[in-house]
Amino acid sequence: MTTPAQRLAFNEPTWLDTLAAWLLALLWILPLVYAVWTAFHPAEFATRFAWDAPLTLDNFRRAWAAAPFARYFLNTTLLVTMILAVQLVLATLAAYAFARYRFPGRDVAFALVLVQLMVMPDILLVENYKTMSRIGLVDTLLAIGLPYFASAFAIFLLRQTFMGIPKELDEAARVEGAGALQTLWRVYVPLAKPVYTAFALVSVSFHWNNFLWPLIITNSPNARPLTVGLQVFSSGDQGVDWSVITAATLLSCAPLLIAFLLFQRQFVQSFMRAGIK
Numbered sequence: 001m002t003t004p005a006q007r008l009a010f011n012e013p014t015w016l017d018t019l020a021a022w023l024l025a026l027l028w029i030l031p032l033v034y035a036v037w038t039a040f041h042p043a044e045f046a047t048r049f050a051w052d053a054p055l056t057l058d059n060f061r062r063a064w065a066a067a068p069f070a071r072y073f074l075n076t077t078l079l080v081t082m083i084l085a086v087q088l089v090l091a092t093l094a095a096y097a098f099a100r101y102r103f104p105g106r107d108v109a110f111a112l113v114l115v116q117l118m119v120m121p122d123i124l125l126v127e128n129y130k131t132m133s134r135i136g137l138v139d140t141l142l143a144i145g146l147p148y149f150a151s152a153f154a155i156f157l158l159r160q161t162f163m164g165i166p167k168e169l170d171e172a173a174r175v176e177g178a179g180a181l182q183t184l185w186r187v188y189v190p191l192a193k194p195v196y197t198a199f200a201l202v203s204v205s206f207h208w209n210n211f212l213w214p215l216i217i218t219n220s221p222n223a224r225p226l227t228v229g230l231q232v233f234s235s236g237d238q239g240v241d242w243s244v245i246t247a248a249t250l251l252s253c254a255p256l257l258i259a260f261l262l263f264q265r266q267f268v269q270s271f272m273r274a275g276i277k
Contacts, residue, residue: 039247046242059247066244068221069251072229075141079225080207083145084200087154091199094150095158096184100170110159116152122212129216139219148207154199161192208256226252 038046039060045053063069097103098110128147129138137143165188173183189196211227218224230248 035246035249038243039250041243043241043243059243060251063244063248063251067229067248069226069229069248071221072224072226075223076208076225076227079141079145080204082141083148083207084203086145086149087151087203088196088200090150091154091158092184092189094155095162096180096188098155098159099162113152113155116150117156121147125213125216128213132217138217139223141223143217144210144214144223144225145207147213151199151203154203157195157199158192161195162188165191205256209253 037049040055040057041053042056042058094113098106098113124147132138132143132146137146169187170183173187178186208225209227210225214225214228215231218228221229230245230252
């Protein structure tokens with residue numbers, strides 16, 4: 001039996017740590033529990049919990065009929081896929097160059113990349129809108145994703161990963177006649193798969209839930225993602241029906257929740273191997 005001092009020395013969790021973790025977990029899951037309850041029950045039970053309350057799917061039917069959710073789902077899927085694909089390609093090439101090549105101004109260029117991590121995207125909303133307006137991309141999916149194509153976080157993460165790969169592997173590939181891109185594809189990319197998976201989870205979840213920039217740059221359902229489409233349910237002249245709102249919210253976040261429940265073990269392992277906290 002260990003003493004409190006020994007538990008502290010070995011960083012073993014105490015009963016207070018366990019209690020705090022359970023309280024935080026409860027606070028985190030309460031909004032989701034309320035959303036599930038309200039979405040599957042009639043509106044009169046939105047603020048009244050009764051075990052004999054009838055279940056219904058009418059809220060989901062009303063939410064689906066109130067907005068073009070099929071189009072919103074397609075827009076969001078295309079958007080996050082486009083952003084992730086471009087981010088991975090650009091970040092991989094940039095990180096490989098920063099990690100394995102020496103060229104004038106390399107450190108200065110990498111410092112400028114890191115500066116991007118300190119700039120909040122909301123600060124650039126006006127300038128980004130002016131730029132998209134000048135090149136005629138307003139109200140398009142490309143306009144939503146373009147400011148996020150070059151991810152400083154992905155470049156930094158992959159650069160650190162590539163620098164940890166032994167140079168002997170790189171030299172062995174060169175001896176076998178592999179070029180720079182072949183070495184990158186066959187040596188570096190396979191060894192960095194956990195990092196790619198972890199970053200993909202961060203990128204997809206962020207852009208699936210991104211709201212402010214898509215709200216500003218889109219004007220029609222043709223380019224609106226799910227988050228912007230949800231605003232139709234909070235219109236003041238129609239009143240606020242929390243049952244329909246929560247049903248629409250569950251429809252929007254269901255893909256991410258289902259993916260997490262199915263692949264949570266792989267998610268956790270990827271984050272642990274990548275070192276993202």
